Amino acid sequence: MGKDKEIGIVKTEYFTFANPPDEFKPESGGAIGPVTLAYETYGSLNSEKSNAILVGHSFSGDAHAAGFHEGDKSPGWWNDMIGPGKALDTNKYFVICSNVLGGCKGSTGPSSINPKTGAPYALDFPTITIADMVKAQKYLIDYLGIKKLLCAVGGSMGGMQVLQWVSSYPKHVHSAIPIATALKHSPQQIAFDEVGRQAVMADTAWNEGNYYGKAIPERGLAVARMIGHITYMSDRSMEEKFGRKLKAKDQKFKFMADFEVEGYLRYRGDSFVKRFDANSYLYITKAMDYLDLSGERLIPKDKKVDIKFLVLAFKSDWLYPLYQSQDIVRILKTRGQDATYCEINSTYGHDAFLLEIEEETHLIKHFLSKVSKSYGS
Amino acid sequence: MGKDKEIGIVKTEYFTFANPPDEFKPESGGAIGPVTLAYETYGSLNSEKSNAILVGHSFSGDAHAAGFHEGDKSPGWWNDMIGPGKALDTNKYFVICSNVLGGCKGSTGPSSINPKTGAPYALDFPTITIADMVKAQKYLIDYLGIKKLLCAVGGSMGGMQVLQWVSSYPKHVHSAIPIATALKHSPQQIAFDEVGRQAVMADTAWNEGNYYGKAIPERGLAVARMIGHITYMSDRSMEEKFGRKLKAKDQKFKFMADFEVEGYLRYRGDSFVKRFDANSYLYITKAMDYLDLSGERLIPKDKKVDIKFLVLAFKSDWLYPLYQSQDIVRILKTRGQDATYCEINSTYGHDAFLLEIEEETHLIKHFLSKVSKSYGS
Numbered sequence: 156m157g158k159d160k161e162i163g164i165v166k167t168e169y170f171t172f173a174n175p176p177d178e179f180k181p182e183s184g185g186a187i188g189p190v191t192l193a194y195e196t197y198g199s200l201n202s203e204k205s206n207a208i209l210v211g212h213s214f215s216g217d218a219h220a221a222g223f224h225e226g227d228k229s230p231g232w233w234n235d236m237i238g239p240g241k242a243l244d245t246n247k248y249f250v251i252c253s254n255v256l257g258g259c260k261g262s263t264g265p266s267s268i269n270p271k272t273g274a275p276y277a278l279d280f281p282t283i284t285i286a287d288m289v290k291a292q293k294y295l296i297d298y299l300g301i302k303k304l305l306c307a308v309g310g311s312m313g314g315m316q317v318l319q320w321v322s323s324y325p326k327h328v329h330s331a332i333p334i335a336t337a338l339k340h341s342p343q344q345i346a347f348d349e350v351g352r353q354a355v356m357a358d359t360a361w362n363e364g365n366y367y368g369k370a371i372p373e374r375g376l377a378v379a380r381m382i383g384h385i386t387y388m389s390d391r392s393m394e395e396k397f398g399r400k401l402k403a404k405d406q407k408f409k410f411m412a413d414f415e416v417e418g419y420l421r422y423r424g425d426s427f428v429k430r431f432d433a434n435s436y437l438y439i440t441k442a443m444d445y446l447d448l449s450g451e452r453l454i455p456k457d458k459k460v461d462i463k464f465l466v467l468a469f470k471s472d473w474l475y476p477l478y479q480s481q482d483i484v485r486i487l488k489t490r491g492q493d494a495t496y497c498e499i500n501s502t503y504g505h506d507a508f509l510l511e512i513e514e515e516t517h518l519i520k521h522f523l524s525k526v527s528k529s530y531g532s
Numbered sequence: 533m534g535k536d537k538e539i540g541i542v543k544t545e546y547f548t549f550a551n552p553p554d555e556f557k558p559e560s561g562g563a564i565g566p567v568t569l570a571y572e573t574y575g576s577l578n579s580e581k582s583n584a585i586l587v588g589h590s591f592s593g594d595a596h597a598a599g600f601h602e603g604d605k606s607p608g609w610w611n612d613m614i615g616p617g618k619a620l621d622t623n624k625y626f627v628i629c630s631n632v633l634g635g636c637k638g639s640t641g642p643s644s645i646n647p648k649t650g651a652p653y654a655l656d657f658p659t660i661t662i663a664d665m666v667k668a669q670k671y672l673i674d675y676l677g678i679k680k681l682l683c684a685v686g687g688s689m690g691g692m693q694v695l696q697w698v699s700s701y702p703k704h705v706h707s708a709i710p711i712a713t714a715l716k717h718s719p720q721q722i723a724f725d726e727v728g729r730q731a732v733m734a735d736t737a738w739n740e741g742n743y744y745g746k747a748i749p750e751r752g753l754a755v756a757r758m759i760g761h762i763t764y765m766s767d768r769s770m771e772e773k774f775g776r777k778l779k780a781k782d783q784k785f786k787f788m789a790d791f792e793v794e795g796y797l798r799y800r801g802d803s804f805v806k807r808f809d810a811n812s813y814l815y816i817t818k819a820m821d822y823l824d825l826s827g828e829r830l831i832p833k834d835k836k837v838d839i840k841f842l843v844l845a846f847k848s849d850w851l852y853p854l855y856q857s858q859d860i861v862r863i864l865k866t867r868g869q870d871a872t873y874c875e876i877n878s879t880y881g882h883d884a885f886l887l888e889i890e891e892e893t894h895l896i897k898h899f900l901s902k903v904s905k906s907y908g909s
Contacts, residue, residue, distance in 0.1 A: 278786050278787075282786065339776065340776075341767055341770065341771055342770040342771055342773070342774040342775065342776065342791070342792075342793040343762065343765075343767045343770045343771075345776070345791050345793050345794065346758075346761075346762045346770065346793050346794070346797055347762060349758075349789070349791075349793070349794040349797060350755060350758045350759050350762065350797065352787055353754070353755050353758060353797075353798070353801070354731055354734070354755045356787065357731070357734075357735065357751035357752060357754070357755050358734065359736055364786075374734035375734060377730070377734070378727060378730050378731045378734050378755065381723075381726075381727045381730060382727050382759060384723075385720065385723045385724060385727065388720075390718055390720045390853065393718065393719040393720045393723065394718055394719055394720075396719070397719040398719065399716065399717075399719065399722070399824065409655050409659065409741075409814075410729060410733065410814050410818065412726070413818075413821070413822075414719070414722050414726075414821070415719075416719040416722055416723050416726070417722065417723070417726045420723055420726060420727065420730075421730070424730070437786075437787050441787065441790075444790070444791070445790075447776065473850070476767065
């Protein structure tokens with residue numbers, strides 16, 4: 156790829172709202188403030204402010220979706236999709252990505268300082284929902300002067316945010332691309348999240364959330380992340396990547412990693428704990444589990460909604476199986492929305508939304524070009 | 533069910549072998565002895581000793597497959613399948629089930645006393661394999677005076693033992709029923725086992741295996757078991773059992789169980805730690821992960837083997853998917869064995885081998901009646 160296809164160096168910015176005496180009131184009750192969102196933007200907002208695309212990140216993602224931070228060797232998490240000439244073409248569109256409320260990458264979350272106590276919130280942080288995350292994003296969009304998003308797009312938990320935008324602010328979003336996501340978690344998805352939470356809380360270092368400034372619950376959090384990684388891949392993609400290959404090892408004691416897949420999982424678990432807050436893990440997975448936009452909740456019967464949808468799902472994704480995307484499409488169709496549904500052939504499992512760049516680019520580029528023409532009409 | 537269809541009260545028996553100066557030598561090296569196997573038998577061995585059926589238990593099972601222990605309200609784990617007139621008809625057959633080597637239900641394992649030290653083996657227990665488990669079973673079968681089993685049958689890890697009997701002692705088994713099992717674990721199966729092991733070892737109480745007589749690693753072991761339970765059920769059976777029903781609760785602090793599925797998993801995890809040894813968890817899952825009977829290993833080309841097979845698999849079993857049973861059948865067919873393959877419709881997932889009693893009874897009863905006639909021929 157030539158340099159002209161890259162965004163280059165980017166910087167995370169910070170937007171703070173709900174400053175006293177104002178407060179941010181989560182769905183579950185309580186109040187916090189001020190609230191900060193870390194965000195990045197790529198491309199330029201046009202004078203009509205009609206070219207803004209909001210990208211929602213998945214569970215462990217952050218505001219750094221594209222380009223490079225000064226000195227970094229790795230780009231943002233969706234760099235293959237965002238940039239000049241790419242699916243989210245920064246020559247045409249103004250792309251925004253913010254770290255979710257409850258996160259730990261610059262936005263206010265349980266690891267942030269509670270101004271009332273001068274110490275981290277820990278479990279005093281209120282229970283948050285996907286609707287709360289999206290409400291915080293709406294503050295940011297208002298601040299940027301954008302009345303109506305050209306598009307909201309995202310995979311996995313990012314797709315949940317997309318659907319929540321439709322539900323919460325249908326007049327403020329022209330089109331939506333929910334990818335590899337669901338209206339609500341199935342008991343199996345809740346169960347995987349719950350086991351991850353239990354792994355975190357089983358670590359004595361977790362200490363009911365009060366570990367800041369002390370040893371962190373790194374072993375529990377690593378186990379939680381390992382479970383996640385299994386669910387992100389398919390049986391087949393694991394087979395292709397690892398097979399039953401044995402790991403080169405110095406067998407110092409029993410139960411070290413024998414197979415490559417074991418070493419991989421341990422590596423991913425260990426590296427995760429360096430970049431993620433254990434309490435954010437608990438709050439954000441709960442937010443996903445609480446989401447339920449089934450039935451009347453996505454688009455109430457009495458509401459006049461006219462949004463264009465592109466719903467994407469991946470055939471080998473067993474964490475967010477096809478039927479969950481089909482359920483989204485079914486509801487959209489019964490509500491008379493303009494919805495296109497594509498099932499993408501992939502062996503990557505849930506991770507496909509980060510990896511099937513060519514297919515996604517093809518579908519999304521075309522869709523955005525079409526919806527750009529009808530914006531404001 | 534009438535009382536005439538029940539076995540009634542049963543008692544676990546104990547068989548000890550590899551008494552000094554003899555030793556049991558596991559595949560991985562080392563030596564232990566004496567070795568005890570806990571076992572139960574149901575029905576009577578006929579004078580020709582031609583009606584013996586060996587049942588292999590699954591990962592967390594034990595020797596108590598059928599009937600009731602004095603004072604117990606729950607019967608053995610496969611009571612629906614074993615008894616007068618049942619699939620394994622104790623009016624006709626002599627049924628044997630033993631706790632595996634490495635286990636914690638009466639057979640020698642890491643929690644047993646090492647006669648050399650007078651303390652539990654803990655991690656001084658040698659690495660064991662499915663072949664070692666089966667070798668120990670062979671000692672028991674010899675002791676019972678049985679030259680050739682009429683049948684070896686078992687689901688999941690029990691099925692692995694069945695396949696290992698075929699590989700290790702093809703002359704000593706007339707027929708075999710591997711159920712919901714595999715020739716070898718896929719990387720996904722290894723990954724789930726490994727996360728369970730990591731959860732156990734992440735618990736500081738695990739203490740590199742030296743927790744006997746002290747606090748046990750109950751939180752880690754409970755998390756490991758919760759992961760297991762997710763993989764034993766199907767997405768659909770979880771949906772049918774729990775949906776998104778909320779649990780009645782007294783929300784004392786955040787991150788208590790909200791959904792019924794969470795409460796169920798916590799309950800299953802907590803009850804497991806009362807009955808299972810954490811080190812056995814590590815040893816037995818590793819034994820499963822090491823198994824590899826693919827290629828020439830099940831039936832070597834130069835060996836004359838003539839065993840009758842009934843291979844059973846369940847459509848919603850995603851832990852041991854259909855293709856793994858199909859792989860077994862493919863190898864059997866290319867080695868000229870008499871193999872019948874049945875895919876049973878079930879929504880129960882991997883647990884189906886414990887639950888689809890009617891279908892299993894129908895297939896197994898017929899198969900056993902047929903192979904009884906050809907025994908010795």
